[in-house]
Amino acid sequence: MSIGCLWAAENLSIFDPVSKPAESIRTLTYFLLAVTGVIFVLVEGILVYNVFRFRHGPPDGAAEPPQVYGSNPIEIAWTAAPGLIVFIMALVIARTLWEVNVDPHTPPKDSRPLRVTVIGHQWWWEYVYESDGGRKLGFTTANELHVPASNFSKPGERRPVYLTLQSADVCHSFWVPRLAGKMDLIPGRSNTLWFETDQTGLYLGQCAEFCGAQHAKMLLRVYVDAPEKFEGWLKDQEKPAVDDPAVSKGKNAFLSRSCVNCHRVDGTSARGTYGPDLTHLWSRQTLASGMILKTRANLRDWIADPQKVKPGCLMPAFGLSADELDWIVDYLATLR
Numbered sequence: 646m647s648i649g650c651l652w653a654a655e656n657l658s659i660f661d662p663v664s665k666p667a668e669s670i671r672t673l674t675y676f677l678l679a680v681t682g683v684i685f686v687l688v689e690g691i692l693v694y695n696v697f698r699f700r701h702g703p704p705d706g707a708a709e710p711p712q713v714y715g716s717n718p719i720e721i722a723w724t725a726a727p728g729l730i731v732f733i734m735a736l737v738i739a740r741t742l743w744e745v746n747v748d749p750h751t752p753p754k755d756s757r758p759l760r761v762t763v764i765g766h767q768w769w770w771e772y773v774y775e776s777d778g779g780r781k782l783g784f785t786t787a788n789e790l791h792v793p794a795s796n797f798s799k800p801g802e803r804r805p806v807y808l809t810l811q812s813a814d815v816c817h818s819f820w821v822p823r824l825a826g827k828m829d830l831i832p833g834r835s836n837t838l839w840f841e842t843d844q845t846g847l848y849l850g851q852c853a854e855f856c857g858a859q860h861a862k863m864l865l866r867v868y869v870d871a872p873e874k875f876e877g878w879l880k881d882q883e884k885p886a887v888d889d890p891a892v893s894k895g896k897n898a899f900l901s902r903s904c905v906n907c908h909r910v911d912g913t914s915a916r917g918t919y920g921p922d923l924t925h926l927w928s929r930q931t932l933a934s935g936m937i938l939k940t941r942a943n944l945r946d947w948i949a950d951p952q953k954v955k956p957g958c959l960m961p962a963f964g965l966s967a968d969e970l971d972w973i974v975d976y977l978a979t980l981r
């Protein structure tokens with residue numbers, strides 16, 4: 646079970662943004678680093694200079710240096726100068742906040758916004774696809790978010806993404822550094838997050854608010870697909886679950902077990918909403934919220950004893966027989 650290959654060579658740097666809000670944050674970071682860097686070099690420079698210059702102490706009989714205690718001009722200067730610096734930083738931060746927190750109800754003119762509700766769970770992500778350029782969607786998926794890439798040169802092909810962030814249990818935080826800043830998912834309220842990019846690819850992120858035992862393994866995967874590829878993905882996700890008679894044994898085993906209390910498979914009696922929707926499980930690349938690659942062996946290990954793979958996770962082992970495990974894996978692997 647390799648975790649390394651899921652992360653190797655993946656870029657999580659805030660200094661390599663591919664979307665407007667992440668660019669604004671990088672610009673702000675450079676500005677703050679520059680200002681604080683100059684102050685640091687100045688203060689440390691004077692400190693180090695004095696440490697070496699005066700390390701032997703004054704010669705005998707030397708006069709005291711001039712005393713400036715209570716000097717009004719100096720007091721005013723070293724109060725006003727930091728005040729002014731802080732004020733300028735506050736203005737720049739406010740401007741960045743303004744750029745990053747756009748109103749989700751006023752997308753760019755002629756754009757086709759995608760709207761998705763993100764629900765944080767201990768310890769996975771639920772994605773409810775609400776609408777695509779005004780067309781109602783209404784399917785649910787988990788852990789791997791697919792969005793379309795924009796074409797900035799054609800006004801009709803801009804595809805901003807608006808996320809509504811909610812939580813089913815405790816506070817979580819959605820953070821995909823190359824796309825946007827952090828935004829918390831707070832029980833009982835809705836936050837919003839926006840990004841738009843023309844760079845296709847996979848962008849990784851991570852829950853950024855401690856949320857319990859498996860917080861560190863609440864991984865984010867955002868696939869920015871070329872428009873045609875995204876349309877294809879959307880069409881597949883809107884289809885009901887595959888119903889292959891060749892795996893009816895596994896389907897029956899799945900439906901007769903407690904799996905159905907937590908998981909949903911569209912078109913079957915499995916209607917649980919506590920765990921990830923499995924209608925198109927096999928169209929994903931990973932399992933257990935981006936923790937392990939989606940392979941039959943990994944899925945089998947996972948179902949056999951989830952606690953061994955992700956200790957503390959809310960799915961228990963059900964003591965299935967080896968045959969039942971094989972059948973259920975056979976069934977789930979047909980859910981493309």
Ligand code: CUA
Nearest residue numbers: 817852856860
């Ligand atoms: Cu969810 Cu940390």
